[in-house]
Every structure is written in structure tokens, then in C-alpha cells.
Amino acid sequence: MVDVNVKEILLECEAFLQGHFLLSSGKHSNGYVQCAKLLQWPDRAEKVLSVVKDQVKDLGIETVIGPAMGGIVVSYELGRQLGVKSIFTERENDVMTLRRGFTVKENEKVLITEDVVTTGKSSLETIEALKEYGVEVVGIACIANRSGKDNLNGYKIYPAISLDIDTYESDNCPLCKENIELVKPGSRKKF
Incomplete structure (x- = not known):
């Protein structure tokens, strides 16, 4: 196993941001991980996701499934490193679903992949769809x-890095009270 400094790589890619952010959950935060800035560099993404691969390589995974949008490239890269199929779910009429002819079989061992887990909404919607x-x-x-948990509804989380970033309810956000500009960097339109 190679020693990888994930936080250093995120900082090098300008993927770790500080400010006032509107999360897809509707909550506010003083930090944000813009994984697209990392994923634009395949060699760096490979290094970071090798940390995850080392954690999951012995789980018998047959398919890696990432919810669109943030989980697609992560799914692809982990699937490549593990030598397994990589597919994704996407929203159809606001419901996460398998489309594009993707299939899975009964009892197939699948790993859900995300760029960032905060509330886990996309992951849980994908699990529900499956x-x-x-x-x-x-x-x-x-x-x-950045959920502050090591599992989500009983599903173990395998991160490249765990981060302690403050998250606030929108009606009780100290950054709003300081009139710091609110930025919405994520891809999900509704929360």
C-alpha cells in the first residue's frame, strides 16, 4: 500500500474550498470539497481512489455503482482499479433509477460510490433503487x-479522507449573519 496524502492532493487541485456554501441538502457550510477539480486529473484521482481500493479490495465486489452526477467518475475509476463493472444511477422524474440498459443480478455484491458523502442522500436513493x-x-x-459517521443507515463508509467541516441549518447559519456571500457549487438542482 502506497502512502497517499489525500488532503495535500485536494489542496494542490484547488478542490478543497473555504467560504460559505449552499449544499445540495439545503444546509450551509464553511467548507466544500469540489471533487470535479480532483477528477479532472486522472493520475491524481487514481492515487486518491487507490486509498479506497485498498479498503474494499477484499469485499468480493462485482459492480461499482455511482449516483449521477458526482459518483460517475468515482465509480469508473474504482471499477477500473478493482477490475469490475462500473455503472451509474440517475434521476428520472426525480427518482433515482438504473437506466441506459444497465442491469444487476440478485445477490450481486455492489459498492455504491460518491464523490462526497455529507447527508448520504444520493447514496441512499441509489440503494433504494437497487x-x-x-x-x-x-x-x-x-x-x-464529511458526514461525521463511519456508516450510513448500517452501510459502512469507505472514504479516501474523512473531513470535519462545519455544517449549519440555513435558518441558523453564522455565515449568513456575517453577510458572507453564499455560493452553490454542487450539481443537484433541488434539495
């Missing part, structure tokens, strides 16, 4: 875990 197929979800992998 219930009808009878797959075995072995966990949730991500570049950055």
Missing part, C-alpha cells in the same frame, strides 16, 4: 466523508 433487484450492498465508498 432494492427491487435483490443485490447485496457491501458499503459506500467516497473521496471525502
